Amino acid sequence: MSAPxxxxxxxxxxxxxxxxxxxxQTEYSCEVVTFTADLGQGEELEPARQKAELLGIKPENIYxxxxxxxxxxxxxxxxxxxxxxxxxxxxxxxxIARPLISKRLIEIAEETGADAVAHGATGKxxxxxxxxxxxxxxxxxxxxxxxxxxxxxxxxxxxxxxxEQNQIPVAKDKRGEAPFSVDANLLHTSSEGKVLxxxxxxxPDYVYQRTVHPEDAPNEPEFxxxxxxxxxxxxxxxxxxxxxxxxxxxxxxxxxxxxxRLDLVEGRFVGMKSRGIYETPGGTVLxxxxxxxxxxxxxxxxxxxxxxxxxxxxELIYNGFWYSPEREMLQAAIDKSQDHVTGTVxxxxxxxxATCVGRWSDHSLYSEEHVTFEEDAGAYDQKDAAGFIKLxxxxxxLLAMRDKRTNG
Numbered sequence: 001m002s003a004p005x006x007x008x009x010x011x012x013x014x015x016x017x018x019x020x021x022x023x024x025q026t027e028y029s030c031e032v033v034t035f036t037a038d039l040g041q042g043e044e045l046e047p048a049r050q051k052a053e054l055l056g057i058k059p060e061n062i063y064x065x066x067x068x069x070x071x072x073x074x075x076x077x078x079x080x081x082x083x084x085x086x087x088x089x090x091x092x093x094x095x096i097a098r099p100l101i102s103k104r105l106i107e108i109a110e111e112t113g114a115d116a117v118a119h120g121a122t123g124k125x126x127x128x129x130x131x132x133x134x135x136x137x138x139x140x141x142x143x144x145x146x147x148x149x150x151x152x153x154x155x156x157x158x159x160x161x162x163x164e165q166n167q168i169p170v171a172k173d174k175r176g177e178a179p180f181s182v183d184a185n186l187l188h189t190s191s192e193g194k195v196l197x198x199x200x201x202x203x204p205d206y207v208y209q210r211t212v213h214p215e216d217a218p219n220e221p222e223f224x225x226x227x228x229x230x231x232x233x234x235x236x237x238x239x240x241x242x243x244x245x246x247x248x249x250x251x252x253x254x255x256x257x258x259x260x261r262l263d264l265v266e267g268r269f270v271g272m273k274s275r276g277i278y279e280t281p282g283g284t285v286l287x288x289x290x291x292x293x294x295x296x297x298x299x300x301x302x303x304x305x306x307x308x309x310x311x312x313x314x315e316l317i318y319n320g321f322w323y324s325p326e327r328e329m330l331q332a333a334i335d336k337s338q339d340h341v342t343g344t345v346x347x348x349x350x351x352x353x354a355t356c357v358g359r360w361s362d363h364s365l366y367s368e369e370h371v372t373f374e375e376d377a378g379a380y381d382q383k384d385a386a387g388f389i390k391l392x393x394x395x396x397x398l399l400a401m402r403d404k405r406t407n408g
Contacts (some may be wrong), residue, residue, distance in 0.1 A: 004116035004143050006031040008109045010101055010131070013048025015170060017120045019159055020147045021055050022166045024118060027151075032057060033112050035105055038066040039097055040186025040244065051169065063108055064099040067100060068186055071245035074098050075322075076187055080286055081231040081341075082334045083294075084314040090264055091164075091280045091287065092317050093188025098127060102134035106142060116143035124151040126269050130320035137323035162328035186247050188260075188280040199265050199275045210251065210279040214258035214352030221350035223357070224253060226289040227335070228345070233286060233337030247282045257349040267321045285347060292345040292356030296364045302337050309333065347379025350388060 005025050011017045011034035024032050034057055036048040052062045077095050086092055094185025105117040121127035123146070132144050153159050163271055165172050181193040191207050203311050205213060227235035233246050241249065244310045254260050260281035265273055294303060309330055317326045347354055 002143075004030050004114075004145065006033065006112065006114040007103050007116045007118050007145060008033045008035055008112065008114045009051065009118045010105060010120065011036050011048060012044070012120070013051050014030060014161070014167070015163065016170050018051055018055065019153070019162055019166075020118065020120050021052070021057070021150060022147065022168055023147055023153075023162070025056070028145075029316070030113075030116075030402070031061070031283055032117075033061040033063065033108060033114055035063045035065070035101075035108055037101055037104065038068060039071050039100075040068045040248070041054065041184040043184075055168070061112070063104075065104065065379075066332065067119045068244040069102065069242060071100055071186060072247050074317045076247065076283075076333060077232045077243055078335070079317060080283070080290055081338050082310050082313050082330075082402060083287060083291060084310055084317060085287075086314045086318040087264075087266055089262060090266060090278065091262075091283045091320075092314065093185065093280055094127070094183050094190050095130060095318050095320075096187065097185045098130035098320065098324075099134045102131050103138060105131075106135055106138040109139070109142065114125070116145055118145040118149070119148065121146065121148065124270065124272070125274075126318070129269055132322040134178065134323055165329060182209070184209075186244060186251070187283050188278055190279075191277040196275055196277060203263055203277045207277050208261060211281050212258045214261075217256065217258040217351050221348050222253070222257065223346055223348055224285075225344055225346050226286070227343075228293045228340050231290065231294075231335075231341040233289065247286070250282030251284045253349055254354065255279075255286045257354075258352040259349060259354050260284035261352070285349070288354040288356055289345040289347050290341075292347075292359045293343050293361065294341055295356075296366045297340045297343060297357050298337060298359050299365065306337050308332060346393075350369075 007028070007030055009017065009021055009024065009032055011021060014034060018045055021032055021034065024030060029264070034048070034052045036045055038045055049064055051061050053059065066259055079092060079096055084092055108114070109117055119128070119131045121131055128146055128149070132146070135142055135144050153162055154284055160170060164166075180191045180196050183190045189210050196207065225237050226233050232243070234240060236246060236249055260279055260283065260395070262278040262280070263275075264278060265275045313327065313330045313334070316322070316324060316330070321327050340363040342363050343359065346358035350358045367379070369376055
C-alpha cells in the first residue's frame with residue numbers, strides 16, 4: 001500500500017488513539033483528520049479536541065459530532081425490530097456502533113479529500129473486521145490503516161515510552177496495568193481483559209458501571225408503559241420522545257433496578273473465544289417490551305419465520321456485515337413484519353428483571369372471544385378440531401402402519 005497523504009482517524013482522545021495519531025504523523029508524514037463520535041458513552045468530549053490540537057491537528061481537521069439520534073434511529077432500532085441476540089444472549093452493543101463510525105469516517109474522508117482512514121482496533125478482536133468491512137463496502141478504493149497490525153509497539157511499556165518521547169500526555173493511572181478494557185455507547189457498556197480473562201472467576205462488582213447490583217436494587221417493583229409504532233418505541237408512560245431520549249430514559253430505569261447484566265464467553269469472528277461483561281439496561285427492557293407487543297400483533301407464521309432468521313441476522317451484525325446485501329435483504333423482511341407492531345406494553349422492573357405484565361393494541365390479533373374457557377357464543381366450534389387432528393395425523397398413522405408391517 002502506498003503511503004497515504006491524508007488520514008481520517010477514529011479518535012477517542014485516549015492514550016492509544018493519541019499514540020496512533022502521532023504514529024501516523026511520524027510513520028507516514030501525512031496530514032491527520034480526527035473524528036470523535038458522541039455515541040452516548042457518557043464522557044466529556046471536549047478534552048479530545050484539546051488533545052488533538054496539542055498534537056498539532058488543525059482546528060478545521062477536528063470533527064466532534066453528536067450522533068446519538070442517528071445511532072439509535074438508524075442502527076439500534078432496526079436491529080431491535082429483529083430481537084437480535086448473538087449466541088442467544090448478546091445484544092450487540094459494540095457491534096452495532098461500528099458501522100456508523102465507519103460511515104462517518106468515509107464521509108469525512110470524502111469531505112476533506114483524505115485517501116485513507118484509520119482505527120485503533122487490535123489485530124485480535126472483532127472490531128478491526130467491522131470497521132474495515134464497513135469502510136470497504138462504502139468506498140472500495142479507500143485505504144485502511146490499522147496501526148496495531150503494523151507497528152512494533154507491542155507492550156504497554158513501549159506505548160508509554162513512545163508517548164513520553166513524543167510529549168503525549170499520559171494520565172497517571174495509565175502507568176499501571178489497567179484492570180480491564182471498557183467500550184461504551186448509549187446502548188451498552190462492555191468490559192474485557194485483565195481481571196476478566198479467567199472465565200472461571202466471578203467478575204468483581206466494581207466492573208459494573210451502569211447497573212446497581214440486583215440485590216441492592218429497590219425492594220419495590222416499578223411499572224412503566226412503552227408505546228410502539230411499527231416496531232419502534234415512541235413513548236414512555238404516554239410521553240412521546242426521540243429514539244435517543246427513549247433509550248437514555250430506559251437506561252435510567254434499567255440501571256436503577258439492576259437490569260441488563262451479562263457475563264458471556266462468546267465466539268469471536270476471528271476464531272478465538274473471549275469473556276466479556278456487558279451491561280445493556282435499556283436494551284434489555286426494550287427487548288422484553290418489543291417481544292410483548294409482537295406477541296399480540298404478529299401472526300404466528302410471520303413471527304416464527306422471523307425468529308428463525310434472527311440468529312443469522314445477529315451473526316451478520318456481529319461479524320461486521322451491516323452493509324452487506326444479505327443483511328439488507330433480511331432487514332427488509334423484518335421491517336415488513338413490523339407493519340402492525342403498534343401498541344403499548346406494561347413492564348415490571350424488579351431486582352434485575354424486566355417482565356412484560358400487560359400489552360394492548362388496536363392492531364391486536366388476540367381474540368378473547370375465541371380463547372375463553374367460558375361460553376363463546378359460537379365463535380369457535382370445538383367439533384372442527386376433530387377433522388383438523390385427523391388430517392394432520394394421517395401421515396403419522398401411515399408411517400406407523402408401515403413400521404408395524406415391515407418390523408413384524
